[in-house]
Amino acid sequence: MDVVRIRSDFPLLNQPFHGRPLVYLDSAATSQKPKSVIEAESEYYRTENANVHRGVYALSVEATEAYESARARVGRFLGARSADEVVFVRGATEGINLVASGLGRKLLRRGDRVLSTVMEHHSNIVPWHFLRENSGIELDFLDIDAEGQLRLDDLDRQLDRRTKVVTVGHVSNVLGTVNPVREISDRAHAVGALVVVDAAQSVPHVPVDVQALGADFLTFSGHKALGPMGIGALWGRAELLRELPPYMGGGEMIREVHRDRVEYGDVPARFEAGTPNVAGAIGLSAALDYLERIGWDTLRDYDHRLQEALVQGGRERLGNRLRFFGPTDPSRREAVFSFALDGVHPHDVASLLDAEGICVRAGHHCAQPLMERLGVPALTRASPYLYNSEDEIDRLFDGLEKIAAHFARAS
Amino acid sequence: MAWDMYLEVILQHYRSPRNFGPLDGATREGEESNPLCGDHITLRLKVDPGSHRIEDVKFQGDGCAISVASASMLTEKLGGLTLEEANRISRDDVLGQLGIPLSPVRVKCALTGFAALGRALHPETAPTAT
Numbered sequence: 001m002d003v004v005r006i007r008s009d010f011p012l013l014n015q016p017f018h019g020r021p022l023v024y025l026d027s028a029a030t031s032q033k034p035k036s037v038i039e040a041e042s043e044y045y046r047t048e049n050a051n052v053h054r055g056v057y058a059l060s061v062e063a064t065e066a067y068e069s070a071r072a073r074v075g076r077f078l079g080a081r082s083a084d085e086v087v088f089v090r091g092a093t094e095g096i097n098l099v100a101s102g103l104g105r106k107l108l109r110r111g112d113r114v115l116s117t118v119m120e121h122h123s124n125i126v127p128w129h130f131l132r133e134n135s136g137i138e139l140d141f142l143d144i145d146a147e148g149q150l151r152l153d154d155l156d157r158q159l160d161r162r163t164k165v166v167t168v169g170h171v172s173n174v175l176g177t178v179n180p181v182r183e184i185s186d187r188a189h190a191v192g193a194l195v196v197v198d199a200a201q202s203v204p205h206v207p208v209d210v211q212a213l214g215a216d217f218l219t220f221s222g223h224k225a226l227g228p229m230g231i232g233a234l235w236g237r238a239e240l241l242r243e244l245p246p247y248m249g250g251g252e253m254i255r256e257v258h259r260d261r262v263e264y265g266d267v268p269a270r271f272e273a274g275t276p277n278v279a280g281a282i283g284l285s286a287a288l289d290y291l292e293r294i295g296w297d298t299l300r301d302y303d304h305r306l307q308e309a310l311v312q313g314g315r316e317r318l319g320n321r322l323r324f325f326g327p328t329d330p331s332r333r334e335a336v337f338s339f340a341l342d343g344v345h346p347h348d349v350a351s352l353l354d355a356e357g358i359c360v361r362a363g364h365h366c367a368q369p370l371m372e373r374l375g376v377p378a379l380t381r382a383s384p385y386l387y388n389s390e391d392e393i394d395r396l397f398d399g400l401e402k403i404a405a406h407f408a409r410a411s
Numbered sequence: 412m413a414w415d416m417y418l419e420v421i422l423q424h425y426r427s428p429r430n431f432g433p434l435d436g437a438t439r440e441g442e443e444s445n446p447l448c449g450d451h452i453t454l455r456l457k458v459d460p461g462s463h464r465i466e467d468v469k470f471q472g473d474g475c476a477i478s479v480a481s482a483s484m485l486t487e488k489l490g491g492l493t494l495e496e497a498n499r500i501s502r503d504d505v506l507g508q509l510g511i512p513l514s515p516v517r518v519k520c521a522l523t524g525f526a527a528l529g530r531a532l533h534p535e536t537a538p539t540a541t
Contacts, residue, residue: 343426345475347448347520348417355413364449377449377473406417407476 001302009034023358023392028383040286044279070281079209087234087268092200093123095219095234100127102244110136114165117142119172122366124198148175148326163193170202175326176336185214227287231280241267248273309393317397338379346380356399424480434469441530450474454527463494482524
């Protein structure tokens with residue numbers, strides 16, 4: 001993979017910050033965008049912009065076609081049986097809220113259990129807490145092992161007939177762990193539970209096939225996978241989506257409205273009240289085109305190279321002063337690396353790396369239950385992506401060495 | 412600019428914070444946490460009931476260099492003050508004492524100990540740093 005050529009597609013990475021190129025290592029928070037995505041979005045506003053699904057004039061019909069073809073594009077990417085199984089949402093957070101709220105009103109009863117995992121992002125915890133608070137649903141969490149992988153023995157121990165939903169992240173946004181979703185789905189289905197998958201961190205890195213994963217619902221955000229912010233998708237099995245009550249009320253999502261009653265529209269329109277993010281959907285479609293043009297195998301190989309550079313750099317240049325969290329085997333993880341630098345708080349690490357022109361994230365990464373489980377107040381995270389070079393990983397370690405030396409002097 | 416925050420004096424306070432640890436016989440206690448970074452500081456005072464003078468002060472917790480150094484410097488200032496005098500310590504005093512340029516995100520870190528002091532002095536109002 002020619003990283004120099006790939007970088008040339010990303011305008012932000014070619015623009016100096018404070019006189020030097022930026023080392024952007026926070027792609028797990030949001031990815032940078034290629035020109036093709038930025039142009040697809042602005043091209044829509046320049047040439048096709050009209051509200052969808054309601055105009056009889058040609059421009060509106062064109063906009064509707066562009067929007068619906070983006071839906072079909074996402075459906076093909078996910079391996080959906082039909083484009084109608086794809087609901088456009090703002091992102092994975094809205095996707096999970098939509099599912100949790102619908103299941104809470106339709107399927108779940110007091111005393112039913114929802115099983116999440118201790119490594120989830122808050123977006124896959126808090127919507128289920130709403131159900132715990134409001135409907136008396138029990139919320140439990142699967143544990144992890146010392147390498148940051150889900151403990152399947154704990155899954156077997158916890159799964160029972162009262163478990164109605166198992167909700168799991170495909171890839172951890174802190175540990176990088178790839179979770180065995182298929183295996184979890186099979187075991188969950190065996191007790192009659194539905195499986196919800198948060199694919200926010202996997203879609204940027206691996207082809208996600210909802211059939212192969214055995215999921216019932218799956219959601220992701222476009223902006224972490226080269227797409228625009230404010231657009232994402234929720235996929236659900238058609239028969240389940242049809243059962244789910246609407247999430248928001250408004251225009252577009254109804255069949256009939258009267259003073260004394262309302263009839264809702266079909267899926268997916270039922271879940272898309274209001275004017276949708278048409279330009280975003282078109283941008284997301286362009287992002288998936290970009291990723292598929294490069295090819296998932298190429299992406300995976302390059303991802304492994306960056307992982308290797310991170311692990312080896314850490315070992316050779318900082319030794320036991322740097323501690324990585326998560327699995328060591330690259331086939332069990334993605335390039336999302338959280339670490340602790342001995343004697344330096346993650347906030348100080350991130351501040352000083354920023355002074356070196358390097359963007360990393362520090363904090364609890366919206367995963368407080370995981371921070372508690374790991375026994376750390378916070379971690380620093382470096383998450384490279386296809387546009388990062390091995391030289392940039394070197395620059396990260398130059399920065400970390402300098403910080404470690406600076407803090408050591410004072411002791 | 413960030414390197415200017417990490418002066419020798421700041422790092423010394425971070426590595427060996429003054430007045431760090433538990434305080435037996437504390438009469439007042441305030442706690443502040445910054446959920447965004449997982450930092451928390453508890454500040455305890457032992458106040459003489461007659462003179463209202465702070466006889467001893469200690470803090471405990473976990474935080475970045477800026478928040479720990481700032482809390483450490485604050486405790487140095489507090490020993491021997493009356494509650495009234497402690498009350499007059501301002502946000503700007505605390506930031507000024509650090510003597511380093513702070514980005515807006517890090518001002519919150521620098522004021523964690525000060526917010527804990529506020530809670531110790533005024534448990535009924537529970538003021539926050541911002």
